[in-house]
Amino acid sequence: MKEIYFAGGCFWGMERVFRQLDGVTETTVGYANGTTENPTYQEVCTDTTGHRETVKVVYDPEVLPLETLLKAYFLCIDPTLQNRQGHDIGTQYQTGIYTADEESLAAVTAYAAGEKKKYGAFFTEIGPLKCFWPAEEYHQKYLEKNPAGYCHITNREFELVRQLNREE
Numbered sequence: 001m002k003e004i005y006f007a008g009g010c011f012w013g014m015e016r017v018f019r020q021l022d023g024v025t026e027t028t029v030g031y032a033n034g035t036t037e038n039p040t041y042q043e044v045c046t047d048t049t050g051h052r053e054t055v056k057v058v059y060d061p062e063v064l065p066l067e068t069l070l071k072a073y074f075l076c077i078d079p080t081l082q083n084r085q086g087h088d089i090g091t092q093y094q095t096g097i098y099t100a101d102e103e104s105l106a107a108v109t110a111y112a113a114g115e116k117k118k119y120g121a122f123f124t125e126i127g128p129l130k131c132f133w134p135a136e137e138y139h140q141k142y143l144e145k146n147p148a149g150y151c152h153i154t155n156r157e158f159e160l161v162r163q164l165n166r167e168e
Contacts (some may be wrong), residue, residue, distance in 0.1 A: 015029050031053065040137065045092060053093060
């Protein structure tokens, strides 16, 4: 198994995105790459911790290539926005991809280079994971527990991600 961390705005929708993909074995929403230890949601929302709302994705690379995870991610975010996605605004909503190993970092960097060419501005952070703290239990699998909950990701984008299962 491998792991990778995606910050894509509100972590509720991003978790749902990745849980749709065959080969994802586990997801955990939390806070990544900030300056405080074990922050709470309320602390992260102050814009003073540097943490990003992030989804830890554990996956089987024999079933699900990293490239498919990256396709799914870029289908659902706007990399031209800084510190926001959809109606969510704040540093915790900054997009980013954080890796747990050098091999994944090289692959993500190469893939992101192609994405950067599509846009005049590109703010998605790419780099190694510095830290990750799981979010409070009520945030875990939030949209499964609350299907009508807010999400900046559209139904069309969720469907496009589900279609990636048929492409492999």
